[in-house]
Amino acid sequence: DAMVIQNPRYQVTQFGKPVTLSCSQTLNHNVMYWYQQKSSQAPKLLFHYYDKDFNNEADTPDNFQSRRPNTSFCFLDIRSPGLGDAAMYLCATSRIRGGSTEAFFGQGTRLTVV
């Protein structure tokens, strides 16, 4: 059973056209993450939520925004995608327990900017 679901798996958007990626979870985890991963690179943390508290990474461009309307859903909004934003976007969840942050990942959304 899928526990962290990302939609769509593949997204093509036009240069400068806003795009939203979605993530849902059935694990009731309190932490949700968005990572950007470019080819042959490590996942780069964009931001994460601890419950409703939003934590933005200092080097995440303003072009990237996120919303978490409830525990189960989290969205990544790219306001004006550039060619450099083409990447795999990974959503993950975890439940902080005894200092452990084991993360569960979705299958990712591969974003192409044309």
Add this chain to the structure above:
Amino acid sequence: SQQGEEDPQALSIQEGENATMNCSYKTSINNLQWYRQNSGRGLVHLILIRSNEREKHSGRLRVTLDTSKKSSSLLITASRAADTASYFCATDAKGSSNTGKLIFGQGTTLQVKP
């Protein structure tokens, strides 16, 4: 500050051989985790080792942690072609408010030849 540098970047071995990957980090941590990623997919959690542990085993996996050197190693014994994947270490920094922030290293791409 960046967590989790890994070496080697790429490793190619024959089936049946052991594979060792190393990870170094910069700040104090609560725990260190290893993840596996098949090409174009999400990451899958393999094993977690806490900062007060030195070694941990899970099946064919053996992880060591040396907090004095801020380094960890992942050993895969008796490798199989199905072990071909990228392997990443991830750390959560100690001393913060423990928001669940999880940072990944650069990863090692392992190829196991049949």
